[in-house]
Amino acid sequence: MTAATPLAPSIPGSEEPPERATGLFHPRARALVVRDLINRSRRRLEDLPDDRLEAHLEDALWNERNRMRRSRDEDEAREQLDLLATALVQGSRSDRIEAGLRLVSSWADEIHGRFSPRVYRMATRALPRMLSALLSQRPDRLSDWDLSPTARLQVRGDLDTLRILAREATLILCPTHVSNLDSPLIGLALYLAGLPPFIYGAGLNLFDNPVVGWWMHRLGAYTVDRTKKAQLYKDVLKDYSIRALTTRHHSLFFPGGTRCRSGELETHLKKGLLGTGIVAWQEMLTAGRPDAEVYVVPLTLSFTLTLEANTLIEDHLAEAGKQRYIITDDEFAQPRRLASFARRVLDLDSSVIAHFGAPLDVLGRPVSPDVGERRAEALERRRYVCDRDGEVQWDEQRDRVYTDRLGEALVDAFPRYAAVLSTHATAYAAWSCLADNVGSSDPFRLVRVPTGRRRLRREQLLQRLASTLERVHDGVRRGRWGEALPKDAGRTLQTALDHFERYHRSRVLARRGSDLVIEDPRLCLYYRNRLTFLDRPERSQPLGGAS
Template sequence: MTHQQFAPIESKAENWPITRLHKNQKSFLEEVVYRSFTSLRLRYPIDADLYRMLAQTASRELARITSDPWACDPKDDSAFWEAMECAIKNKMGANELLKNVIERYVGEMRSHFSVSHYQIMAKSVHHIFINLLKPNCFGFGPKEKRWTLRCKRLQEKFHIAGEIDIVRALAKKGTIVIVPTHTSHWDSVIIGLAMKRLGLSPLSWGAGLNLFNNRFFRYLFSQLGTYKIDRRKKNIPYLLTQKYYTCLTLEWGCHTLFYPSGTRSRSGAIESDLKLGLLGTPFEAQENNFQKQGAYARKLFIIPVVLNYHCVLEAQQLIRTLADKETAMDSESKPCCCVTKLLLGRNILCKGSEIFINIGTPLDVMGNRVDIEARSYDAQGKEVNLYEQFLKLNTTISKRPDSYIKPLSHKIVEIYYRINSVLSSHLVAFVAYELAKTIEGFSMQLEKITLKREDFMVALSKAYKAFYILYKEKKINFTAVLLNGQLSTIATDGLAKLGIYHAKPPLVSVKEGNLLIQDLWTLWYYHNRLIGYEVEKIFNIAFRD
């Protein structure tokens, strides 16, 4: 684990890939339009079919404008699509209409990057998290802990662990593709801060357009190279244009962040169902690099990352989406309602927390392990030539069959589980929820459940031993508090930090040391971070009679 700030791999901002892309953005966007147009014309070579597809697109867009308008939508949205619908009916030039649609989508997606804005925001985010994670600077807490040197505050609470040296080395040799777990709207900010501390140049990433409904996020992301993704739009021209925008960003060498799960985990669990289409984008970018540059083309490296928090600000909102069976889009369109309330509370100002960023084994786009020299190795540890693997693919009927993407997704998920850290708060939530399930008459509709201290400590001991075996087998990570092994310390630390910024913590200590579950759904959310290891079986065996 490291807490140090590494020297930048590239100190000159004009040499950052993202800077070069935006300096030549006109050429970049023209290439996106050209590829999208060419692909769609190949798919719809007959004008009648193209008109039909465009008519469906216009109809869906007009329906979206009527049923689900957002504040950040273009002001001329309705006028454009009404005119497009009319032009399609009048059979105006098919190629021109298709190009107009693609250019509009590219204009909506396009990103902006300002070096000065990035530098200001990087410093601001750094200081914000210093004060949030260790808020003694506000004058709260014991006097001896106040006014700690600013350079040490973030070091103590912002933990980066894993394959740090390899990632730094690979960033000099090729293009880094960060694929983290996704739990919060703040994940991109956290990853950006972590990569800056490792010395990487700024990342490009696609942010949900819903975030731009909020003024704070709109200002934060406006000049950081963030291209926009509108998940309401499921039509073929939009999805293809989005794919080529991302693909070309990678081909231009920009280190990129994207979430292979597609959206935030509503349950709080580590994602196990990744989107093959998203993982296919770096695959296609690598293939294009090889076609243009041959065996010595720039390689892309997939970096799995697991983010863990003692408190996810949106946890209650996300889990209620499952509880109330609301649509995901309803949740997405209101990203910050709970955050706004929480930021006004004393908890944010008075209580400190921690963030854990675990970096997993780098992979190439075929799922092979990659070493510090950018060499690829198969599952048997034999060195393989990635270029030759792609040449073999070109002899098959399909250039990018799912059979080559699925192994990559499985390996990413496997790494997620292996590098996941057991936080004291997650372990306490896991034990409390599983213990509550053994109580007769248990139901998720129960408002309050009391657990006896003795029962909880016995259950904690059994769960700890089960996870410790997994830790020794290198199937999961432990934080420093867990490695200490003192169950009373783990329980105290976990209770203090579980949902620390929530106005109503899911689990609290009451009389005689007993525990009171006062928000079962939120407790379940944090519990879910440790499912998938089959430790819950010990409760079925030991606590159910």
């Protein structure tokens, strides 16, 4: 999960339900949270047979030692690892568990933010206005600035239903991940939609900056250290998420895990944190909570242009996505580029569209907007995990299959809420023309085609663009995705050319006499990939619940 500016957390207050008073951000909650996470880990470790306990702890030791070879000194952590190593060699079973729990304790402390109600109150008042200002037209005189909700960020979806659901249940927001700007924009979208704030995990690297780190900690963003690979750590992280959900904190997970390098809508999701929804739901059912329901809301973000497009597509093409999983030197880290993007791109009408999708339950099934039907669904849903007496039957394997279904439902949902923008459609058509002209569909070959062969006849491109728009409209008619551009290829091309000129140093597509030329085929591929969902085969339901 990558994040930039934190989203504000839910805040406990006198009018909140009692369980929220014991939530994550109560001033005295820190010790409680850490203790709860230790207890959860203790139960898990105590349930393991000796050989698996040993393997589990050895995995933690090996991964942590490996990580420390690459990271700065962490004397306390090294001591803990030495203790664990000693316990594994000569300690008893309980020594091993205790040594493992020391690691858990320090991780729990690290994961939990240092929430400050004062900073939170100030931020929730100021941040939306600051972001509104960023996305507003910038007139010459400061006094003319429009700080009201803006057309630059369009928020779409059945927001009335979502507001109701946010009151009666716990929500998990699952957005597509395009840019590091996603997090602040989602925060603004939530504000504009009248939805409560969501907590979310932010990469630990973002806390390295003392100013940003201080700010984020106090806003309640919890930390996710993606360099920690040990299963023991991942389990603590999941436990934290479960605790957040069971204490009614709406949570945000980027289910793709990181910004999508290729520019496509996510098709492969990470199910770790996503799977905490079904666990939290069952914990609340077991506790007899009337507000046990957990709903998952897909959110598709569509950007006319992407701040980090160059870096992301380079990374994708270099097939270095895994090695460079955490990119720290991209455009987001360059204040000038960020300012240029804000000035030239975010100033466009509808430069960003945030479309909240129809909510799903934790099994991936749609949730009715009608309250009566929703209550009936909730009763029926319990039977998927309860026995005839209504007792929850815990079954991790079953829950993994349910989470797989949920993942597939999200992957199917993302294109439904994607806005097909002029830049995407034009790049899609231009790439298709290039592939035809070169006689290959291999992207690695096409990005290396010399400039002379990247020239496209205007008529050819307009024809291809018209057929692309027709395909989009056809999909809209059949309910496969939500919306389409007007079927005017000429206007779409014109708008796209104007937009492409605004930000990128080398343009995706530029005029060359009466023809056009793909100046930067990598960027063309990036924006074209946004519409690869047009090429996906239509499918009804996953085979037997999971494929």
